[in-house]
Amino acid sequence: MxxxxxxxxxxxxxxxxxxxxxxxxxRMVGLDGMAITDHNSRGGGIVGSDIARDMEDFIVIxxxxxxxxxxHLIVLDPKTDFPKPLTLLKALEIIKEEGLVSILPHPNRGLxxxxxxxxxxxxxxxxxxxxxxxxxxxxxxxxxxADLWKKARIGGSxxxxxxxxxxxVTIIEGDLEEPDEILEAIRGIKTEAECHSIPLPTRVxxxxxxxxxxxxxxxxxx
Numbered sequence: 740m741x742x743x744x745x746x747x748x749x750x751x752x753x754x755x756x757x758x759x760x761x762x763x764x765x766r767m768v769g770l771d772g773m774a775i776t777d778h779n780s781r782g783g784g785i786v787g788s789d790i791a792r793d794m795e796d797f798i799v800i801x802x803x804x805x806x807x808x809x810x811h812l813i814v815l816d817p818k819t820d821f822p823k824p825l826t827l828l829k830a831l832e833i834i835k836e837e838g839l840v841s842i843l844p845h846p847n848r849g850l851x852x853x854x855x856x857x858x859x860x861x862x863x864x865x866x867x868x869x870x871x872x873x874x875x876x877x878x879x880x881x882x883x884x885a886d887l888w889k890k891a892r893i894g895g896s897x898x899x900x901x902x903x904x905x906x907x908v909t910i911i912e913g914d915l916e917e918p919d920e921i922l923e924a925i926r927g928i929k930t931e932a933e934c935h936s937i938p939l940p941t942r943v944x945x946x947x948x949x950x951x952x953x954x955x956x957x958x959x960x961x
Contacts, residue, residue, distance in 0.1 A: 740915055741908045742772040742798070745813065745844060745867060745895025748783030751804075752961055753899060753952050758787035760901050762799065768905035772798035772921070774895070776813050776844075778961045779806055781820065788918075800918045804844065805830055806961055810853035812863075813842040815922060827853065831862050840922045842893050845870045846881050850960045860888045865925050869894035869934035871906035872942075878934070891925045894932030899949070902941050907934035 746761055747754040758775055761783075765773045772791075775784040784801025791799035802815045809827040814834060821833060834841045842865040845852045855861060866885040869878055869892070885892050896907040910931040911924045924930055937945075953960070 740771040740911045740913065740921075741769070742774070742800075742911065742921065743770055743896050743898070743905055743907060744774045744776075744800075744842065744893050744909045745804075745870065745907065746773055746775050746898045746904055747777055747804075748775055748787070750780040750783035750786075751777040751899070752956075753778065753949055754783070755899065756901050758783050758799075759790055761898070761904055762787060762790055762797065764901040764904040766797055770905055770908065771796070772800065773904070774800040774802045774813075774815060776802035776804045776815075776895075778804050778811075779821075779823070781817060798915070798918055798921065800921060806851075807853075810846075811844050811851045812853065813844050813867075815840045815842070815925075816918060835862060840864045840925055842867055842925075843881075843884075843890075844895070845873045845877065845897065846884065848873050848877050852877075855884050857884075857887060863890060865891035865893040865930070867895055867907075867932075868892045869907050869932035870897050871895070871903065871934045871937050872897040889928065891928045891930045892932040893925070893930065894934050896934070896937070900941065900945055903937050903945065906937050908932070 775787040777783040787799040807827040868882040
């Protein structure tokens, strides 16, 4: 199975795409599923999951990309909202209490990537070792921590536009039919990651759009 584990819909403050358009694009490029992980919102994932429920050959995992004091953290299939503001330690505490699956996305990237420390393993189930918007050196560094801490390798596009969907994927052997089976594969470290660079014109357009949004927010990160 090929699943894009990191996408954003218009439920993110910096997103523009309806969940149905993300799903349409994912199916068009041959994916078997995707996680919709909006910034601090479960909305896109819930809507996408409802849409996919009527599909026999496509899975949507609802998720959220939390903003913590140390950077972003993805949580898959959360059942409730998280408090705000939120520290990384508090987020991990809630995740552990509720038995959820968490992923460290784009570590070491800019203002919003958590900076991992080798001697202080984080209690996450997976590390995004292939993010299509990260540099090759950032992805190599993420792979180092996945190996060091024995965490599942996760691939995601970090798409904010439909055209970006599928440039980063998580690969799982077998034909899984339920989101819970994918979560178990992550817990069992039975995943591989693959990504390709988003085409330059799309990257330039999207980076410009995101930068303009950052200015409008008064240089506040999401």
